[in-house]
Amino acid sequence: MKVRPLHDRILIKRVEEKETIKGGIIIPDTAKEKPQEGIVEAVGNGKILENGTKLTLEVKEGDHILFGKYSGAEIKIEGEEYLILREDEVLGILAESAKTSKASK
Secondary structure, three states, X not given: OOOOOOOOEEEEEEOOOOOOEEOOEXXXXXXXXXXXXXXXXXXXXXXXXXXXXXXXXXXXXXXXXEEOOOOOXXXXXXXXXXXXXXXXXXXXXXXXXXXXXXXXX
């Protein structure tokens, strides 16, 4: 099933963090915080301003983004968990160099 968000909303797939070990103790999934990073899966057509013009979104499909801990609405599509939020809830877009340096650590 393909989902296209409306207006200034975006569909995000959370990036799962690796299992963290602190002091030799494995933290169970139930105690882990949800990641605040995600990959943009789909974007809406744009925000409609009061004067009727359409403002295109700055984020695009495939962008790696940061968002607030309690942002958006969680949904399930075909067993997969996604998040739908407005573009103004996006805190930032991770640059390519930041993604590759983080992956190499």
